[in-house]
Amino acid sequence: MASTKPESCPERLRCEEFKRQAVENPRFKILEEALQKLGCPLNFKNIDCEPCDSTASAKFLSESGKVVICQNNVRTLADVENNLIHEAVHAHDWYSFKTNIAYKRKV
Ligand SMILES: [Zn+2]
Numbered sequence: 001m002a003s004t005k006p007e008s009c010p011e012r013l014r015c016e017e018f019k020r021q022a023v024e025n026p027r028f029k030i031l032e033e034a035l036q037k038l039g040c041p042l043n044f045k046n047i048d049c050e051p052c053d054s055t056a057s058a059k060f061l062s063e064s065g066k067v068v069i070c071q072n073n074v075r076t077l078a079d080v081e082n083n084l085i086h087e088a089v090h091a092h093d094w095y096s097f098k099t100n101i102a103y104k105r106k107v
Contacts, residue, residue: 015049015071018080023047025081031088040065040095042088058083060090067091 022028023044035042042065052059052070057079059068067087074080 011071018077022081022084038095060087
């Protein structure tokens, strides 16, 4: 199991540092703004670095609205940026879809 490593492990610290930089990426900022407009913010607080069992580099958890960056499967800032942007697109699709359903029900 990959989840027994202590919080201070170098993998996590590296991931946290990449995350801090990745949320400043202009492409991510555009998605962050779009998600904010949907009322479903995705920012530093609900993006987590965690070890993953799978070979995934990141995932969007629709139940919690969180994005997990798989700290054991990302190696570079570009990895984290690309994965974060990819998952933010998933989040936007997910919330847009839900928003549309909610809207249709109201009508
Ligand atoms: Zn995907």
